[in-house]
Amino acid sequence: MTIGSDEELEKLKVAGRLVARTLEAMGKALEPGVTTAELDALGRALLEREGARSAPETTYGFPGATCISVGPDVAHGIPGERRVEAGDLVNIDVSAEIDGFFADTGASFAVPPVAPRIDRLCKDGRRAMWAGIRAVRSGGPLNAIGRSIETFADRNGYSLIRNLASHGVGRALHEEPTELATWYEPQDRRRIHEGMVFTIEPFLSLGDDWVEETGDGWTLRPVGGKPAVQYEHTLVATRRGPVVLTLAG
Numbered sequence: 001m002t003i004g005s006d007e008e009l010e011k012l013k014v015a016g017r018l019v020a021r022t023l024e025a026m027g028k029a030l031e032p033g034v035t036t037a038e039l040d041a042l043g044r045a046l047l048e049r050e051g052a053r054s055a056p057e058t059t060y061g062f063p064g065a066t067c068i069s070v071g072p073d074v075a076h077g078i079p080g081e082r083r084v085e086a087g088d089l090v091n092i093d094v095s096a097e098i099d100g101f102f103a104d105t106g107a108s109f110a111v112p113p114v115a116p117r118i119d120r121l122c123k124d125g126r127r128a129m130w131a132g133i134r135a136v137r138s139g140g141p142l143n144a145i146g147r148s149i150e151t152f153a154d155r156n157g158y159s160l161i162r163n164l165a166s167h168g169v170g171r172a173l174h175e176e177p178t179e180l181a182t183w184y185e186p187q188d189r190r191r192i193h194e195g196m197v198f199t200i201e202p203f204l205s206l207g208d209d210w211v212e213e214t215g216d217g218w219t220l221r222p223v224g225g226k227p228a229v230q231y232e233h234t235l236v237a238t239r240r241g242p243v244v245l246t247l248a249g
Contacts, residue, residue, distance in 0.1 A: 001170030003195040015103035016245030040079030055095035067093040105246035108229035125229035136242035161203035170197040201232030
């Protein structure tokens with residue numbers, strides 16, 4: 001969406017803070033022995049307490065309030081009876097609607113003990129996301145975001161998953177601009193306009209560049225099974241630069 005008023009911006013901020021705090025609480029509850037269903041129940045309770053609805057559940061009929069993927073799975077994992085184990089790499093994606101406005105956020109968490117290469121991957125996954133966010137300029141090219149992320153990935157020896165992209169959000173979970181690449185797409189001539197609301201969510205990998213569905217209709221896994229992380233914020237482009245909406249503070 002494109003924000004048309006201060007009221008719309010404030011409502012988006014409410015949605016953004018809520019999903020951010022929910023993600024933060026779920027991350028803190030992540031420990032060996034907890035099931036992904038228990039984590040999802042926590043997320044659902046926090047959203048519903050504030051009058052929000054799960055976006056994937058209401059939009060697509062997803063079988064859960066949040067997406068929880070345990071490595072090597074990286075996205076759209078269905079919450080269930082699987083127990084988290086020490087050393088697991090877990091991605092949690094929280095998106096919700098409240099008062100007609102949607103926000104979307106996500107992060108990967110490594111459950112101790114953490115191997116050095118996974119710890120570095122997680123830190124660099126956040127850095128890759130922020131490289132993309134810093135490239136946002138009202139009036140600038142959309143593909144500058146992907147160019148910045150790809151430059152970071154190449155410089156640090158990573159690959160990017162290239163069939164999962166960022167997207168517009170606001171009045172719906174997925175809207176224009178669609179298929180916002182987190183790698184450089186020179187053919188993409190679209191521009192960032194003031195008030196545009198969208199996500200930035202690169203999937204940084206230790207070697208894979210493609211995901212496939214595992215067979216349950218939802219869960220996505222890198223074809224080579226290499227570790228991958230995703231970090232995601234919802235933001236709005238302004239004349240003064242990007243305003244990140246999904247911060248817990």
